[in-house]
Amino acid sequence: MTGTPSSLHLGARDRVRVALKAAAIGAWTTLLIVLLGASWLPSLLQRPSGRAGRARIRRWYSRLWGRGAMRVIGVRVSALGTPPPNGALVVSNHVSYLDIMVLSSLLPVVFVARAGLRRWPYWGFASAMGGTVYIDRSKRRDVVGALAGIERALGRGDGVVLFPEATTSDGSSMLPFKPSLLATAAERESPVHWLTVSYRTPPGSPSARERVCWWNDIAFPRHCAGLLALRRIECTVRFGDSPLQSRDRKALAVALRTAMLQDFEPVAG
Secondary structure, three states: OOOOOOOOOOOHHHHHHHHHHHHHHHHHHHHHHHHHHHHHHHHHOOOOOOHHHHHHHHHHHHHHHHHHHHHHHOEEEEEEOOOOOOOOEEEEOOOOOHHHHHHHHHOOEEEEEEHHHHHOOOHHHHHHHOOOEEEOOOOHHHHHHHHHHHHHHHHOOOEEEEOOOOOOOOOOOOOOOOOHHHHHHHHHOOOEEEEEEEEEOOOOOOOHHHHOOOOOOOOHHHHHHHHHOOOOEEEEEEEOOOOEOOOOHHHHHHHHHHHHHHHOOOOOO
């Protein structure tokens, strides 16, 4: 998340809309966490054979959560192309935390996220329940742990989404890709699928670059309020035509970014 601060002024109706949406998302998330925990109980008695069953249940709930969140926020998603198969390694550009909700609504996947998320009140617990793989990029040794976490997720049938830019951008282009988390895929020459995400807002609304892309120094609660104040958000997800492979992780990162740029739709500023 880089850039400069932006102003945010919300009227009374906007503040009411933000409060209602935030409450609805919190209630929806809490309900599904409780139901997920309850549905896990039978499989917990079957350790370790019940792990695959718990993963299947979690994937189903994650997609349900994403779809519900999209309805609450007012996001209309257009998916173009053929989605990757279940259990695939997928890379995506990254402009907002909204990306996770959008992709959760479309794909049975877990995400690789920065380790700091684990310490967030409430959402840290929710993300852990969702199977998130955490990484602290300031610690080189943490990459090894993240790679192991990705392998475990793929091994139990989860798809895994990586954001190789390693931060969010303003959506005007894509930042250079960091190849470290592609190391195992390159070593095994495994196929890596890709997709691109872009957003726009209706005429007369604040731009998606200002309200959806989390690229400036604005604090998360303030940015989230601006996003939730929007009446509607249009999102386009474009799935890549075919996966890419290479035994060189750096070459693989460059090839993926090059392919994605051909399909990439900049976020309107």
